[in-house]
Amino acid sequence: MSPTPSAVRLRLAVRRVRIATRRTLAVLAAIVGVWLAGLFVFVxxxxxxxxxxxxxxxAIVVLTGGSERLGVGFALLRDGRAKKLFISGVYRGVEVRELLDRARQGEDLECxxxxxxxxxxxxxxxxxxxxxxxxxxxxxxRLVTANYHMPRSLVEFRRALPDVEVVPHPVVPPRVRLERWWNWPGTAELVVGEYNKFLLAYLRATLTRPPAAGGGV
Incomplete structure (x- = not known):
């Protein structure tokens, strides 16, 4: 007994769904593979x-987010590596003298x-x-920030300042274990999150115009 037309149509529909599902899974697997390979290259x-x-x-520019960064910035300034040190992202109410005291630096750098x-x-x-x-x-x-944060920072800074030379000066936080990082949950979470943010920053920098930076600080 030959199948009815409705049964044939059902079989064809099921077949099309299976083919589409396999193709979708193949594409998703390829995307995940590329993302994972990029993560390992990034780290x-x-x-x-x-x-x-x-x-x-x-100038030296320090991005807040770790005490090591400030110490490195002050040391570079004291060594005469730049005329000025700019610290970006400071909490309101914090003054230069307070930061110098925290870093055990003399007031001669305050100026x-x-x-x-x-x-x-x-x-x-x-x-x-x-x-x-x-x-x-x-x-x-000279841009001072953590090593894991440097790739994204360079994307943003070179986008905002295309006509200014940006020299990276990565700081190596002792608690971020990059060797066999997948064995350390805290480090793994940190680098995966930073990698995703880097990808978004790179995509935005590629597709959009630089942010406006007119006026004073």
Whole structure:
């Protein structure tokens, strides 16, 4: 007995659904594979040691988020690696003297440190810094932030300041274990989150115009 037309149509529909499902799963598997490969490349590219270059820039910019970053920024300023130190993303009410005291630095640096209070994320850091850099007429800066945060920071800063040389100065936080990072839940969560943010920042920088940075800090 030959199948009825309705049965044939049902079989064809089921077959089409199965084919579409297999194709969808293949595409999703490819996307996950590319994302996972990119994650391992991203982590592998993160510096494990602080830089040892002798480059001098017009300014040093520190992004808040870790005590190690401030210490490195102050040390670079004391070593004469730049004329000024700009700290972006500082809580309102915090003054330069307080930060110097926390870092056990002398008041002789107070004249050369400027605080920015407007930024609350990495894009905001870049916009806030761009305003200050342009107001000062600087052409180069050394960017100090954590090594895992540096790729996204460079995307944002080079987008906001395309005509300014940005020299990366990654800080290596001792609690972020990048060797066999997948064995450390805290580090794994950190680098996966930062990798996803980096991808979004890169996509936004590719598809949109740079943020406005006119006016003063």
């Amino acid at each position: 592998a590219s993160l510096p494990r040691n602080p830089p040892a270059d002798g480059v001098t820039t017009d 050369c440190v400027v605080l920015g209070y407007e930024a609350d994320d990495t894009e905001g850091n870049a916009v806030e810094t761009a305003r200050w850099v342009r107001a000062e007429g600087y052409r180069s800066l």
